[in-house]
Amino acid sequence: MSCGIIGLLSRRNIARNIYFGLLALQHRGQESAGISILKNGKIHTKKGVGLVSDLFSKHQIENGELGIGHVRYSTTGTSSERDAQPFQVDSPLGGIAISHNGNVVNLIELRRELSRDFPFESGCDAEVLLKLLAREVSEEGDLIEGIKNIYDLVDGSFSDVLLTGNEGLVAFRDALGFRPLVWGSGPTFSSESVVHDVLGREFYGDVNPGEVILFRDDTIERERIKRKKSKFCMFEYVYFSRPDSIINGKLVYSVRLKLGEELARIEEHEGDIVVPVPDSSRTAAEGYSNYTGIPVVEGLIKNRYVGRTFIMPTQEEREIYTQLKLNPVRSLVRNRRVILIDDSIVRGTTSRRIVSLLRKAGAKEIHLRISCPPIVSPCFYGIDMANKRELIAANHSIDEIEKILGVDSLIYQSIDGLVRAIGFNKEELCLGCLTGRYPTPLANELVKVEKSGRLWE
Numbered sequence: 001m002s003c004g005i006i007g008l009l010s011r012r013n014i015a016r017n018i019y020f021g022l023l024a025l026q027h028r029g030q031e032s033a034g035i036s037i038l039k040n041g042k043i044h045t046k047k048g049v050g051l052v053s054d055l056f057s058k059h060q061i062e063n064g065e066l067g068i069g070h071v072r073y074s075t076t077g078t079s080s081e082r083d084a085q086p087f088q089v090d091s092p093l094g095g096i097a098i099s100h101n102g103n104v105v106n107l108i109e110l111r112r113e114l115s116r117d118f119p120f121e122s123g124c125d126a127e128v129l130l131k132l133l134a135r136e137v138s139e140e141g142d143l144i145e146g147i148k149n150i151y152d153l154v155d156g157s158f159s160d161v162l163l164t165g166n167e168g169l170v171a172f173r174d175a176l177g178f179r180p181l182v183w184g185s186g187p188t189f190s191s192e193s194v195v196h197d198v199l200g201r202e203f204y205g206d207v208n209p210g211e212v213i214l215f216r217d218d219t220i221e222r223e224r225i226k227r228k229k230s231k232f233c234m235f236e237y238v239y240f241s242r243p244d245s246i247i248n249g250k251l252v253y254s255v256r257l258k259l260g261e262e263l264a265r266i267e268e269h270e271g272d273i274v275v276p277v278p279d280s281s282r283t284a285a286e287g288y289s290n291y292t293g294i295p296v297v298e299g300l301i302k303n304r305y306v307g308r309t310f311i312m313p314t315q316e317e318r319e320i321y322t323q324l325k326l327n328p329v330r331s332l333v334r335n336r337r338v339i340l341i342d343d344s345i346v347r348g349t350t351s352r353r354i355v356s357l358l359r360k361a362g363a364k365e366i367h368l369r370i371s372c373p374p375i376v377s378p379c380f381y382g383i384d385m386a387n388k389r390e391l392i393a394a395n396h397s398i399d400e401i402e403k404i405l406g407v408d409s410l411i412y413q414s415i416d417g418l419v420r421a422i423g424f425n426k427e428e429l430c431l432g433c434l435t436g437r438y439p440t441p442l443a444n445e446l447v448k449v450e451k452s453g454r455l456w457e
Helices: 014-024 107-114 125-140 143-153 194-199 234-240 252-266 282-292 315-325 349-360 398-405 415-422 441-452
Strands: 004-009 032-039 042-049 066-072 087-089 096-104 156-164 168-173 182-184 188-190 203-206 211-216 219-224 273-276 300-302 326-328 337-342 365-370 409-412
Touching (some): 004 156, 004 168, 014 066, 032 156, 087 125, 188 194, 234 252, 234 415, 252 365, 282 337, 300 349, 326 349, 337 349, 349 398, 398 409
Antiparallel strands (some): 032 042, 096 156, 182 188
16 A cells, blocks of 8 residues: 555644644545544544545544554555554554555465454454564564564565554654655654645654654654665655655655656657646656747646546546546647656556547647656555556557557656656666566565466466
């Protein structure tokens, strides 16, 4: 799950502050939301299916001083209240609640092992992580030692915040740093730095890969559990994170601007206008326009009351909401050669519908430019592209994709251009969905099984 998480201390109005923080992270998950608050040594949790504003206008949230929150975009489990987070257990440590962002690759193995001692209420990997941690802490008798064991037992990604009844607030991030996790004054922990902007709190930077930060008794304890070369998710920069966020020390807006410039360098094509697919492609379109001199116009207008279609749980919902979400401005695109900029193509269904909208609006030509390289392999670390059979670039040539989508031409970003735009070395990024080579052993085994066809039998 590439969800949104938050954890913080607030001497007053903590529920309101977590609510505002979750609103700033709503783009990371639209299926469900939840808040856990520590009050008088007891954890109180409210969660449900729906948007943050819908849920917490109805729920009365307990006020305390420490709390965590979550917005969910599912890649494991179901889109139901039973899979909503935070998850909570009553012991050890006076109770533990967890907000999890990531994906446990060895979920089935761990769940089978833990089910001998723990009942499970959901299909979500966050519940598996929580009960694994509860077991390890009970055996070790110490929270940090229990978390250390998690790093050895879990294959996959995890950026998590914990709330405990008698130990305080904890944030920890897997050793490769797949999913973002930042922190600042308060303390405040969150998936993206925009939370700190919204709450008016000082932004310190990233929780380091492999690091645990514990806040208790008004003191901060930091410990680097494991040190490995990072494998930051490239898709956070291409699509997932807000452009005004700083993650892993990089301003997402600046990366997307460079992605547009790198895309324009591949092959210049004559066009009359550059049209971004709103909202995540606007910055790349600006970079493309800066390089080519072709003006950007808002040829597609977004309905602000429809959320992100990519993170909707079913294909049917994605297709219906694409029609509700976007409307072409006919007078701008009619009889024009349109350079259409989008961040990525995963399944191709959304792109096909957008192209169809522009054709019906009278576009003379449509030249599709994608700021991400072709996605040809599943993601095992928290982005919903787990089935290679659904990935259009894994199963079709460029010429075939042009015909399927109905465009006059199609150009993808290069991997080298992507790496230059992000600004890390290629070895510091997770490019598994672009290359089929993964940073963890089980993911590499699973993709081999998938290629044989046995994974989906």
